[in-house]
Amino acid sequence: MSLFPEPLKIPDFRAFWLARLATTVAQMAMVIVIGWQVYDIARRTMNVHEAAFQLGLIGLVQFVPLFLLTPISGWAADRLDRRHVARAVIGLELICALILFVATWTGAISLPILFGIAALLGVARAFAGPALGALAPNLVPRELLPRAIALSSTAWQTGAIAGPAIGGLAYDAAHYAPYAISAALFAFSAACLFLIGPVPRTVIEPGKPLQRMAEGLRYVGHNRLVLGAITLDLFAVLLGGVTAMLPLYARDILYVGAQGLGPLRAAPALGATLTAILFSIYPLKTNVGVKMLAAVVVFGAATAIFGISKSYPLSLAMLALLGAADMFSVYIRQSLIQLHTPDEMRGRVAAASTLAISASNELGEARSGFAASALGPVIATVAGGVAAVTVTLLWAWLFPELRRARTFEPPDEPPPSEATVVSDGV
Template sequence: MLPEPLRIPGYRYFWLARLMTTIAQMAMVIVIGWQVYDIARETMGIREAAFRLGLIGLVQFVPLFVLTPISGWTADRLDRRHIARAVVSLELFCAAILFAATYGGFISLPILFGVAALLGVARAFAGPALGALAPNLVPREILPQAIALSSAAWQTGAIAGPALGGILYDVTPRLPYGLSAALFALSVLCLFTIPPIPRTPLRPGSPFDQMADGLAYVRRNKLVLGAITLDLFAVLLGGVTAMLPVYARDILHVGPDGLGPLRAAPAAGATLTAILFSIRPLKTNVGVKMLAAVVVFGAATALFGLSHSFPLSLACLAVLGAADMFSVYIRQSLIQLHTPDEMRGRVAAVSTLAISASNELGETRSGFTAALLGPVAATVAGGIAAIAVTLLWAGLFPQLRRATTFELPDPAPEEADVVSSGV
């Protein structure tokens, strides 16, 4: 029997689009990272090439940072389905460019960096639109299950994408980009099947005032602010994704064949966790459990940094992926349930900016720190720093510790200190 959210046709098509888009994105990302590092290593040492990997993250983050106020306002002002279709079409265009460049033998660092910037533009608009669209497709009481299923789709794609990307790249380098283009096209078709959804009108005012409302709401609501910024700093400091090509090539010595499993291992742990929550939703002590999960994430990151064993490295990555999914599930449920629908696009934009800052700037931080200290020291230090940030946030945002369940009155409270525990 299908889980309850998947019985709703609109959500089911949304879920399929998310799954295929994620597979396509991850197949592209792993090959882009490998090509950047491999091309750079032809003329540079390990640290200099790692620095180029860090720049890829920065190139993706800059357009997202610039466009976040506009993309959030757009997701609340326009039809979220149209935005989703447009951004997936842009990603299809990016895949076609990389396919042509790789097939033609003229792939280069400038092309890879240019496409990375376009993907940053797509992500700037995709995050708010898709994040705000999902709650419109299911009843509020099953939203945590829908969030878990959506995360399971993303994580499943994050497993399949890198594995397919690595395998197909071994066959011929252009194949991963061809697969991505086909999947993006299918995703667009799925998004066109989602029926119209009602929209809550924005508060009257100028577009600039309406954009500022989203930031003001996040600043007032300490629960939302604490949840968003915890993810920002923990993953910014503790993320290991950018270092995986370095570990695959020069530390674990497993090459591109090993890079696929390394990239997929966190998603494997995360997928199992997401599936569990889609069947048995978490109900008690959600705030404390979220904080504990981030501590586990940091510890697994530090241990991965020290490992020279391929099986141990895979196990560490699977654990940190499971811990991250545990945190994501709780954080996204709290944010969605504590945000009015007319604000969801703008709040999702702030959340997307924080996630991108933690991921893309985290990659930049990893690359720069690895260039300075070496990849092992940079990774271990990042894991320890993530633990320290979690302990600090537990004190700075007591609302996180006091959030005991996902239950809250209807409508959702807007005041900063009203949390599900009734504090």
């Protein structure tokens, strides 16, 4: 009897899972150090409000390339071999890690370099989300997809726990060390992706690329369940996200410094990981829509409490709770989107979902940084949490399809597709 959960018994999915885990650890180790370096460099010559504005800018420069490239990246994930796209993206992230390693090692690190690498990471994320998101369903049978999504989320969230801890500890040892570790992990991830063999999938017909790009957005617009699920996450996290403010809270509100920042950054991922592990063992099956809406309300409430907390243990607890609630919502949303979308559309729909996620994360970081600069971090964070709860209640009314979703399966099978089924070569 295998010790692996059922999807991990499949070698290709196991390689995919390891690649995602290694990539996430590397990304999070880089992200926490980039955020700290930006804020630390800015605070040498700026006050808290001006430095918070710089944190907002770092989110904005990651979002802009993703926004511009999303139509192309979704089309690429449906037209090209998704494995090749993912490998190229990991290669770009490896180059970014090496540049930051050299710049930090030589003492040349500066705000322009950090902002430039952040923009390149935005390019990488634009292509990674659709390619990896659309590849996973090709690796497991349909009936295992909800569990595979939970396991994939577990890999991401485990990496999100380990990454900040590794980044923080390595940064204390040597400021360039997190980037060296990230580069090694990106290389390992690329090697895992090369282990994934040819997989059968549907591809869109060649020609008229602009029309094919637009088809994904039209599909999302016409499928109200998918549209409601994507936009709920967009606005809730856009308004209620707190990750950009963690360096500020660590340094100037909770007074725990760089060492305390690592646990703050990892706490949401810890709550999310425990939730994802639970769902990989006991998949959610009933009343999924209402439970997703309730989870987003909890996310907003926990964000507001974190905003007013001056207790480090309470702040950690609220971050873990909002991470668990966010994972609850993500698990349901991704399962609904994947199972309600035909395979030949998954890349373009995943691109739309990635754009929404990036808007809620990177653009949310910009929003929180600019709001903290104008209103102060506490007022901005509390108001964001309250706004997330308000948006959830509004979406429950605007999109009754969310409330009515009882299971992940569509009520009717999708009509036969005219796309071609192929097996990608190595």
